[in-house]
Amino acid sequence: MKIIDTMKKNWSDNKQQELEAKRLKDIERSKKDLVLTHEDIQEIVKLIGEQNPAWAQLDPDLLGLFFKLAIKQCKPKEEDFDLKKKDEMRKKLADLFNGSNDKVNFNIGGQTFRPNMITAKEIKQLNDAYAKGKNMGSGFKKGLKSLFKKQTKKL
Numbered sequence: 001m002k003i004i005d006t007m008k009k010n011w012s013d014n015k016q017q018e019l020e021a022k023r024l025k026d027i028e029r030s031k032k033d034l035v036l037t038h039e040d041i042q043e044i045v046k047l048i049g050e051q052n053p054a055w056a057q058l059d060p061d062l063l064g065l066f067f068k069l070a071i072k073q074c075k076p077k078e079e080d081f082d083l084k085k086k087d088e089m090r091k092k093l094a095d096l097f098n099g100s101n102d103k104v105n106f107n108i109g110g111q112t113f114r115p116n117m118i119t120a121k122e123i124k125q126l127n128d129a130y131a132k133g134k135n136m137g138s139g140f141k142k143g144l145k146s147l148f149k150k151q152t153k154k155l
Helices: 003-031 039-051 061-075 086-100 119-132 138-154
Strands: 106-108 111-113
Touching: 039 061, 039 086, 061 086, 061 106, 061 119
Parallel strands: none
Antiparallel strands: 106 111
């Protein structure tokens, strides 16, 4: 009887290990891009402003576009975050944007900078340009979004 019980136990242990290995391989292969809801982006933009007073002065719509650009540069994956803990995930993403990750940088007017290096003067210039553009009508917003898409096409 002992031999049969031992064999049964070994068989079930091996099955468990196989299932665990299969699950890990599935996660490894999936590498799904992190999908953010509009609510997530709004919350993250708010957190970015709280972390960095310079960014807090930027028009929220424009900051949202910069954040999306940063996300495309970082290419975060679902596996990197516990999606059940939304607040923690949003905080980590806001931290990525604010320069804790060397992959994120922006090129504006031929000048490249990391998000945590932006100055109040640069923010003012961005806000002024964005405000002038908004007065031009809806074509400006579409053009701006297309510009951001072109910047991230090769990423």
